[in-house]
Amino acid sequence: xxxxxxxxxxxxxxxxxxxxxxxxxxxxxxxxxxxxxxxxxxxxxxxxxxxxxxxxxxxxxxxxxxxxxxxxxxxxxxxxxxxxxxxxxxxxxxxxxxxxxxxxxxxxxxxxxxxxxxxxxxxxxxxx
Amino acid sequence: xxxxxxxxxxxxxxxxxxxxxxxxxxxxxxxxxxxxxxxxxxxxxxxxxxxxxxxxxxxxxxxxxxxxxxxxxxxxxxxxxxxxxxxxxxxxxxxxxxxxxxxxxxxxxxxxxxxxxxxxxxxxxxxxxxxxxxxxxxxxxxxxxxxxxxxxxxxxxxxxxxxxxxxxxxxxxxxxxxxxxxxxxxxxxxxxxxxxxxxxxxxxxxxxxxxxxxxxxxxxxxxxxxxxxxxxxxxxxxxxxxxxxxxxxxxxxxxxxxxxxxxxxxxxxxxxxxxxxxxxxxxxxxxxxxxxxxxxxxxxxxxxxxxxxxxxxxxxxxxxxxxxxxxxxxxxxxxxxxxxxxxxxxxxxxxxxxxxxxxxxxxxxxxxxxxxxxxxxxxxxxxxxxxxxxxxxxxxxxxxxxxxxxxxxxxxxxxxxxxxxx
Numbered sequence: 240x241x242x243x244x245x246x247x248x249x250x251x252x253x254x255x256x257x258x259x260x261x262x263x264x265x266x267x268x269x270x271x272x273x274x275x276x277x278x279x280x281x282x283x284x285x286x287x288x289x290x291x292x293x294x295x296x297x298x299x300x301x302x303x304x305x306x307x308x309x310x311x312x313x314x315x316x317x318x319x320x321x322x323x324x325x326x327x328x329x330x331x332x333x334x335x336x337x338x339x340x341x342x343x344x345x346x347x348x349x350x351x352x353x354x355x356x357x358x359x360x361x362x363x364x365x366x367x
Numbered sequence: 368x369x370x371x372x373x374x375x376x377x378x379x380x381x382x383x384x385x386x387x388x389x390x391x392x393x394x395x396x397x398x399x400x401x402x403x404x405x406x407x408x409x410x411x412x413x414x415x416x417x418x419x420x421x422x423x424x425x426x427x428x429x430x431x432x433x434x435x436x437x438x439x440x441x442x443x444x445x446x447x448x449x450x451x452x453x454x455x456x457x458x459x460x461x462x463x464x465x466x467x468x469x470x471x472x473x474x475x476x477x478x479x480x481x482x483x484x485x486x487x488x489x490x491x492x493x494x495x496x497x498x499x500x501x502x503x504x505x506x507x508x509x510x511x512x513x514x515x516x517x518x519x520x521x522x523x524x525x526x527x528x529x530x531x532x533x534x535x536x537x538x539x540x541x542x543x544x545x546x547x548x549x550x551x552x553x554x555x556x557x558x559x560x561x562x563x564x565x566x567x568x569x570x571x572x573x574x575x576x577x578x579x580x581x582x583x584x585x586x587x588x589x590x591x592x593x594x595x596x597x598x599x600x601x602x603x604x605x606x607x608x609x610x611x612x613x614x615x616x617x618x619x620x621x622x623x624x625x626x627x628x629x630x631x632x633x634x635x636x637x638x639x640x641x642x643x644x645x646x647x648x649x650x651x652x653x654x655x656x657x658x659x660x661x662x663x664x665x666x667x668x669x670x671x672x673x674x675x676x677x678x679x680x681x682x683x684x685x686x687x688x689x690x691x692x693x694x695x696x697x698x699x700x701x702x703x704x705x706x707x708x709x710x711x712x713x714x715x716x717x718x719x720x721x722x723x724x725x726x727x728x729x730x731x732x733x734x735x736x737x738x739x740x741x742x743x744x745x746x747x748x749x750x751x752x753x754x755x756x757x758x759x760x761x762x763x764x765x766x767x768x769x770x771x772x773x774x775x776x777x778x779x780x781x782x783x784x785x786x787x788x789x
Binding site for chain 1: 384387390391394504505506507508509510511513519615618623624627629694
């Protein structure tokens with residue numbers, strides 16, 4: 240969390256099609272406190288998009304809740320780096336959210352509600 | 368055009384973007400290997416012995432004594448010696464300088480050759496950085512600000528090209544260094560050719576090792592290269608690597624980023640652009656026009672082979688659900704590249720290319736047919752895990768094998784990562 244109480248997040252996903260990208264962008268943009276930076280990566284085997292934004296704890300909670308219902312796979316939220324990184328994990332069934340705190344402690348939730356996620360994300364934000 | 372990778376001062380935005388991505392990759396590596404953190408993963412994965420061939424040994428090794436002499440040799444020798452020196456270029460704390468230097472040298476050599484031949488360098492020369500996973504991949508990424516472009520080269524990509532070029536050299540008929548330089552001579556390479564037993568068995572072993580063991584790290588024990596085709600090995604490895612690098616650079620020069628163009632069409636455009644640049648360069652320098660196109664076809668065949676083998680290992684003959692719908696398969700790219708072979712190529716070059724592509728179809732694809740059932744057999748015996756995504760799968764196996772190698776060096780066993788052949 241920075242001095243203004245905002246968290247810098249990185250939402251990275253492999254682009255399946257145009258609609259997939261638009262929907263994810265809309266979710267992140269709806270909670271962002273600044274303009275969302277869209278970083279594109281083209282590889283020999285596919286296109287990956289990273290969305291970088293500053294968000295409040297409350298807004299990030301809503302973003303994760305919505306992504307867990309939008310993406311057709313599980314969601315990993317990892318707070319151990321310089322940005323809180325959110326990615327799809329095809330190993331996990333849809334609806335599962337795994338939160339990794341800065342000390343590596345993991346919490347797994349199934350289709351969480353905002354109220355369940357908020358205290359976890361608040362802890363995660365204060366320790367990052 | 369200035370080669371950005373060779374500048375002494377890289378923008379902070381570029382370094383920050385590289386450092387962030389590399390740290391994420393090493394942290395994932397640490398998770399997979401049950402290590403304490405990214406620092407330990409970096410220390411583990413970047414401990415590599417040096418190659419250790421002197422320029423003179425290199426010259427003998429590739430059988431170029433009769434072809435590379437006098438001034439040409441002195442120039443090449445200076446380049447090899449310069450590559451050995453620390454270029455003191457900016458790096459992040461996570462950079463594997465040794466691997467990056469190979470790619471920067473390749474990029475710089477290409478730029479120099481374009482300048483000498485056509486009077487102008489490549490349109491773009493993005494910053495180069497490496498990533499540690501065994502993923503067979505390269506990717507162009509925007510920096511955080513969006514103002515700069517960075518090519519990330521996975522360690523596994525170069526290793527796979529080197530290994531695959533070895534396998535091709537072990538499988539194909541003898542092609543002398545002099546033959547490789549001329550389209551007229553390459554037309555004359557004729558069959559029938561019986562694939563040597565050694566080549567066939569190495570193919571099988573390597574395919575199974577990549578699928579069930581993962582990408583070996585650079586400088587680990589290499590596949591045996593037949594002495595009669597060592598020059599072929601060098602040329603193929605170089606042209607396949609150049610093709611991958613120019614494919615990425617073509618995404619930039621063709622404005623795919625600027626215009627946000629996606630889909631199958633832009634990948635084919637990048638393939639065709641890379642191949643046209645390499646074949647016209649070779650031809651203008653008096654070398655074979657067909658050779659780089661042949662190598663590009665082999666590179667795409669190499670991707671197709673691995674894709675198919677990974678799919679079979681995970682699902683038998685089931686669907687490859689992890690492949691993005693937004694992206695063409697290697698086999699699609701191969702077919703489309705053949706459809707777009709530059710029509711203005713020299714007649715001798717086109718005849719040589721038809722001959723060489725025929726060899727790919729008859730010999731390399733035959734090997735795939737022969738050996739894929741072994742992968743299926745291994746799958747039926749439970750020899751593979753389900754992939755969580757292609758890149759993750761390959762990266763996972765790469766890292767676990769590296770870890771296993773380290774444990775073995777310590778005298779410990781790690782049987783669960785070994786492929787069970789019984």
